[in-house]
Amino acid sequence: MTEKRHIFSILVDNKPGVLSGIVGLFSGRGYNIESLCVAETNEPDVSRITMVSIGDKPVIEQIKKQLYKLINVIKVNDLTETEYVQRELVLIKVTAKQDQRAEILRIVDIFRGKIVDVGFEHYTIEVTGPVEKLAAILKMLKPMGIKDVARTGNIALPRNQ
Amino acid sequence: MELTGAQILMKVLQEEGVDTIFGYPGGAVIDLYDELSRTTDINHILVRHEQGAVHAADGYARASGKTGVCLVTSGPGATNTVTGIASAYSDSIPIVVITGQVPSKLIGNDAFQEVDIVGITRPCTKHNYLVKDVKDLAYIIKEAFYIASSGRPGPVLIDIPKDLTVAKAKYEVPDKIELKSYNPTYKPNVKQLQKVVELIEKAKKPVIFAGGGIILSKASDQLTKLAKKMSIPVAGSLMGLGGFPGTDLLWLGMLGMHGTYRANMAVSEADLLIAVGVRFDDRVTGKLDEFAANATIVQIDIDPTSIHKNIPVSVPVVGDAKISLGILNELLEKQDFTDIDRQRKPWLDKIDHWKKSTPLAYDQSDIIKPQFVVEQLYSVTNGEAIITTEVGQNQMWAAQYYHLSKPNHWITSGGLGVMGFGLPAAIGAQVACPDKTVVDIAGDGSIQMNIQELATAVQYGLPVKIVILNNRFLGMVRQWQELFYDKRYSCTKMEHAPDFIKLAEAYGAVGFRTEKPSEVRDVLKKGLSIHRTVIMEFIVDREESVYPMVPAGAPITQMLLV
Ligand SMILES: Cc1ncc(C[n+]2csc(CCOP(=O)(O)OP(=O)(O)O)c2C)c(N)n1
Numbered sequence: 001m002t003e004k005r006h007i008f009s010i011l012v013d014n015k016p017g018v019l020s021g022i023v024g025l026f027s028g029r030g031y032n033i034e035s036l037c038v039a040e041t042n043e044p045d046v047s048r049i050t051m052v053s054i055g056d057k058p059v060i061e062q063i064k065k066q067l068y069k070l071i072n073v074i075k076v077n078d079l080t081e082t083e084y085v086q087r088e089l090v091l092i093k094v095t096a097k098q099d100q101r102a103e104i105l106r107i108v109d110i111f112r113g114k115i116v117d118v119g120f121e122h123y124t125i126e127v128t129g130p131v132e133k134l135a136a137i138l139k140m141l142k143p144m145g146i147k148d149v150a151r152t153g154n155i156a157l158p159r160n161q
Numbered sequence: 162m163e164l165t166g167a168q169i170l171m172k173v174l175q176e177e178g179v180d181t182i183f184g185y186p187g188g189a190v191i192d193l194y195d196e197l198s199r200t201t202d203i204n205h206i207l208v209r210h211e212q213g214a215v216h217a218a219d220g221y222a223r224a225s226g227k228t229g230v231c232l233v234t235s236g237p238g239a240t241n242t243v244t245g246i247a248s249a250y251s252d253s254i255p256i257v258v259i260t261g262q263v264p265s266k267l268i269g270n271d272a273f274q275e276v277d278i279v280g281i282t283r284p285c286t287k288h289n290y291l292v293k294d295v296k297d298l299a300y301i302i303k304e305a306f307y308i309a310s311s312g313r314p315g316p317v318l319i320d321i322p323k324d325l326t327v328a329k330a331k332y333e334v335p336d337k338i339e340l341k342s343y344n345p346t347y348k349p350n351v352k353q354l355q356k357v358v359e360l361i362e363k364a365k366k367p368v369i370f371a372g373g374g375i376i377l378s379k380a381s382d383q384l385t386k387l388a389k390k391m392s393i394p395v396a397g398s399l400m401g402l403g404g405f406p407g408t409d410l411l412w413l414g415m416l417g418m419h420g421t422y423r424a425n426m427a428v429s430e431a432d433l434l435i436a437v438g439v440r441f442d443d444r445v446t447g448k449l450d451e452f453a454a455n456a457t458i459v460q461i462d463i464d465p466t467s468i469h470k471n472i473p474v475s476v477p478v479v480g481d482a483k484i485s486l487g488i489l490n491e492l493l494e495k496q497d498f499t500d501i502d503r504q505r506k507p508w509l510d511k512i513d514h515w516k517k518s519t520p521l522a523y524d525q526s527d528i529i530k531p532q533f534v535v536e537q538l539y540s541v542t543n544g545e546a547i548i549t550t551e552v553g554q555n556q557m558w559a560a561q562y563y564h565l566s567k568p569n570h571w572i573t574s575g576g577l578g579v580m581g582f583g584l585p586a587a588i589g590a591q592v593a594c595p596d597k598t599v600v601d602i603a604g605d606g607s608i609q610m611n612i613q614e615l616a617t618a619v620q621y622g623l624p625v626k627i628v629i630l631n632n633r634f635l636g637m638v639r640q641w642q643e644l645f646y647d648k649r650y651s652c653t654k655m656e657h658a659p660d661f662i663k664l665a666e667a668y669g670a671v672g673f674r675t676e677k678p679s680e681v682r683d684v685l686k687k688g689l690s691i692h693r694t695v696i697m698e699f700i701v702d703r704e705e706s707v708y709p710m711v712p713a714g715a716p717i718t719q720m721l722l723v
Contacts, residue, residue, distance in 0.1 A: 012342075013342060016291070016293075017279060017280075017283070017291070020280065020283065021283055024283050024284055025284075028284050058469065061469060062466065062469075062470060065465045065466040066466055068465070069464070069465075069466055071287070071288040071308060071340070071342060071343050072342055073342055074341055074342040
């Protein structure tokens with residue numbers, strides 16, 4: 001069966017140990033976690049976990065049911081089944097010698113990124129967007145020499161609810 | 162009025178109707194034990210090892226249908242409970258385990274007897290809590306009981322830091338627990354059940370496969386009614402034994418690796434399989450692609466994760482077994498099935514033929530056969546005893562030859578298969594049912610894993626009976642070595658064992674032993690007639706094996722027979 005990438009948006013009670021329960025579920029049952037993002041929602045006692053996982057249909061169905069089985073999980077949304085917006089933020093530290101600077105700035109501009117830190121030999125760039133866009137800018141910057149990358153992981157919300 | 166944490170705990174336990182706690186004291190719970198000494202209507206059974214406390218609570222829960230309760234100290238007391246908790250989790254048994262924890266301000270500092278028991282047990286509890294504020298204590302305990310016993314039951318652990326047992330709070334508990342994130346589905350979708358009715362109408366070779374869910378939801382009557390009305394034969398999982406009368410003509414016996422020939426054949430040939438309260442364990446299905454390959458599969462379960470997990474299902478029904486079968490019976494009530502017996506005859510004849518051609522069997526000899534002991538026990542107790550088991554061959558022979566007829570009379574560590582389960586579980590069952598005969602069917606290996614609980618049984622005057630089928634082998638492992646490893650009996654010979662009679666006596670119990678088939682019945686009669694803790698040891702044929710046997714991973718039609 002074909003494996004697909006799924007984005008789960010999971011609402012949980014904002015209590016200690018809840019995240020550990022979810023991560024433990026994934027490691028214990030051998031499910032994939034590609035990225036994971038957690039923060040409070042507008043209700044302080046509820047957190048949203050956005051989790052990207054890969055699996056075939058039966059595995060994804062089990063993931064959903066197993067998540068629901070955890071007592072502190074309130075709602076599980078498989079966003080891949082709906083229309084949704086997704087964003088990720090990346091910080092890229094790229095080698096920026098004098099003769100590369102103009103080209104880097106042009107690329108950053110095209111991707112509507114920002115330079116957030118400058119050194120004699122580097123720029124640190126901030127870019128947000130869906131995964132494909134981040135992949136594209138990383139590809140463009142690669143020849144310049146990427147020193148380090150930090151990504152937030154995906155967050156997402158359905159378009160209409 | 163303000164109460165201490167310890168008082169709050171006792172008060173909620175009383176409100177939950179708890180009459181017995183199985184436990185073991187220590188520093189972190191000393192204030193709880195102090196309060197317990199003033200709580201007259203809760204008995205405490207002092208076990209000899211915390212693992213025993215959890216298995217006893219498990220046995221108590223299964224025999225009584227109530228939630229079992231354990232109380233242990235922090236650190237080693239808590240870690241000793243893990244095997245028992247994992248077993249109860251596998252078998253969906255409602256227990257509440259209360260562990261002491263080091264004082265709040267020491268948590269995380271590697272304090273004396275500190276372990277993160279909430280972290281350790283997260284994957285093997287239905288839910289667990291570390292209490293952070295004495296104000297939350299009452300609510301959490303109440304919630305724990307609700308979660309343990311509702312939906313698909315399971316163990317819940319509450320870790321209480323020592324300082325909270327003496328801290329004070331106002332006693333406030335809600336009448337009813339409502340959780341926005343936990344709402345088990347009891348009522349099934351009737352449309353799905355309507356489909357089941359149609360499938361039953363059309364089926365020529367239907368089989369019901371009944372599991373532990375039947376026992377847990379107290380659905381035996383509904384199951385029996387359904388099977389009888391529609392003349393549908395019933396196979397059981399190991400956990401489902403006793404859910405349907407084991408003497409009924411429609412009973413097929415256990416399904417799976419050591420299932421009966423007729424159960425395995427019937428399920429493989431069935432055109433409709435109605436699975437209720439089962440999770441299609443690999444010991445049941447054998448090779449997945451060939452399991453019930455000719456059948457439309459209906460699965461009724463309260464836990465959605467059990468459905469479609471191992472086996473694709475055509476008609477999933479999420480709901481409580483008792484309610485679902487009740488509705489199914491009502492729907493069937495409206496149909497006319499006067500012709501059903503004639504319609505079923507060819508199928509039931511075929512099953513009867515399998516039963517007669519290939520029954521459960523063993524060869525008699527002048528050495529005691531373990532199966533013979535179980536058969537005799539069945540006869541001497543009129544099939545009415547509560548049977549607990551250890552794990553291995555003893556467990557399978559008990560399942561095959563003690564034809565259980567009532568629910569809550571079969572207490573075995575099914576999912577986890579814990580050696581050392583049977584004796585403490587028997588203690589728990591005997592506490593729950595003081596007037597019943599409770600027998601632990603044991604192997605010489607397993608019984609030594611929690612033998613210390615003999616002292617508990619004797620201390621509380623619990624007349625549990627222990628039948629040891631002594632083959633001086635770790636028999637089930639030896640059987641695999643015989644069949645699949647060219648008889649290389651690596652580390653399965655138990656050449657040295659204690660003298661079980663002297664051992665019984667040393668503990669203040671009674672012991673009997675025999676090597677002669679002719680004495681088996683008398684020893685059983687004598688042992689069972691004594692109102693004390695009794696060990697009956699039978700020196701059995703060393704290399705007897707459990708048959709039928711489906712090699713692991715093979716289709717269940719490929720049975721090795723005697
Ligand atoms: C705690 C534990 N350790 C190991 C095993 C693996 N195991 C399964 S059956 C068995 C042999 C049991 O021997 P015995 O109790 O003498 O029973 P018999 O099979 O001979 O009836 C073993 C070692 C287990 N199930 N549980």
